[in-house]
Amino acid sequence: MREDTLRAVLMVKAIEETDRAGTLLPPGDRAQATREAVRAQGSMAGEPVAVSDDAFLARALGARAERLLPPLVQRFPIVDEALGRTRTPRWLLVALLALAFASGIGLSAMDGSKRINILALPFLGLIAWNLVVYVLLAAAWVKARATAPVPNRRGGSGLARLLERRVEPLLRTTRRVHAVLGEALGRYASSWASFGAAYTAQHARRWLHLAAAVVALGLIVGLYVRGTVLRYDAGWESTFLGPAAVRAVLGVVFGPVAGWSGVDLPQSLAAVEQCRWTAAGGGCDAAPWIHLIALSLLCYVVVPRLLLAGAATLALVRLGRASSLPQELRPYAADVLRGSGVLRSTGLVSVTPYAYEPSAATLAGLERWLRSAIGGEVQVERRTSLRYGEEDMAGTAFALGAHRAADLHVLLMNLAATPEAENHGVVIAAARDAAHQARPPAAVRVVVDESPYAERFGGDASFAPRLEERRRLWRDFVAGYGLEVEIGDMPHFGIPK
Secondary structure, three states: OOHHHHHHHHHHHHHHHHOOOOOOOOHHHHHHHHHHHHHHOOOOOOOOEOOOOHHHHHHHHHHHHHHHHHHHHHHOOHHHHHHHHOOOOHHHHHHHHHHHHHHHHHHHOOOOOOEEEOOOHHHHHHHHHHHHHHHHHHHHHHHHHHOOOOOOOOOOHHHHHHHHHHHHHHHHHHHHHOHHHHHHHHHHHHHHHHHOHHHHHHHHHHHHHHHHHHHHHHHHHHHHHHHHHOOOEEEEOOOOOOHHHHHHHHHHHHHHHHHHHOOOOOOOHHHHHHOEOEOOEOOEEOHHHHHHHHHHHHHHHHHHHHHHHHHHHHHHHHHHHOOOOOHHHHHHHHHHHHOOOOEOOOOEEEEEEEOOOOOHHHHHHHHHHHHHHHOOOOEEEEOOOEOOOOHHHHHHHHHHHHOOOOOEEEEEEEOOOOOOHHHHHHHHHHHHHHHHHOOOOOEEEEEEEOHHHHHHHOOOOOHHHHHHHHHHHHHHHHHOOOOOEEEEOHHHOOOOO
């Protein structure tokens, strides 16, 4: 999943889990985005998709979030600012590289003299430091391959603290104005510290490798610029090392480069001794040594670091192209996509009638519809009916177990009744919220049986337009709660006429 898509998913998830009343993201917008997202994946025309199909879940979840986020940002611009604060600012990379380059320039003139000590810290120290880093990276790579991978998406405490410092002022301001939005943004920041840690780590690796390469480039540029306008002498001096030891060191450090660069190293002890600075003088021409130092830095530092930065970039690309969905996001994906009817049920369906006592024929027709809609066999569990006037008991009834075992809950209602927010709406919202809060989450479908309405008004000459008007009334009503409704003659569903 691409980095920005993951941000969008986590932001929408945080808002949906916080905004149960639908004040930030209206339920109708959520349902519409779900339908558009699954249609964009081409699944509406095919068979239902298994919940284990991570690739589909990831694509559909990302497409849904990318549809919901723009209008959300338009209504609440502070959401975009919160997203921006979880991105590493570009100016920080520019500042890091500028500081690295300036450091390299400073290393080239660290002693402030017109001498290049071929055994001095600016050069040998920089190479030694990079070689140590390579060894540590290689050891970490071998250890990672030798041990079994342990899934861990928790962000490091350093990242969490950094995000907290960047986002907390924004959260304080938002909570004073909109408590629900402030809580949602805080939840998003916490989620990104966990799920975005892999992306942040690769960005940090790439930037640090680039910075190390730029330090070496700064040192090379500094040496050539100063060597152009100033006359340098190259040489060495040491209290403990003699010509033989220095020749060995030069062979180890410069030998691989000198072999193909055409710049010769001093071969005899006398030639090495000639480059030694003493009270009487000494030293040799600096130009060949500047070339050797530059080529060595390119081989030992610049090229390997650029390759490592490229590897971090490829890792970011692989993360963005990964089709798998984080395990922690699968319940959320199943929760928001099951209502679209494209995910395959495991077979257990809970049915709760409201203000309606269905006949055996109605339940049989409902089961036939479920087999057609879900695919395969289903096991229907008939729950106790909720009577008209018992709306205040709906939340408790659903929370006590209606969604514990079943992965799909059907709320069965009667088309002959006129939907009312204080009655039907309360029950629909209670079923929806209980399903969302269940672990694992369940899906909710509202089914309206039109057979009682047909029995009452079927002989009326104006029945057909009245039936269509009543269907439209129910569709609009249920859509306002972020759900889809199935309206049909349940007793006769699937029976040839």
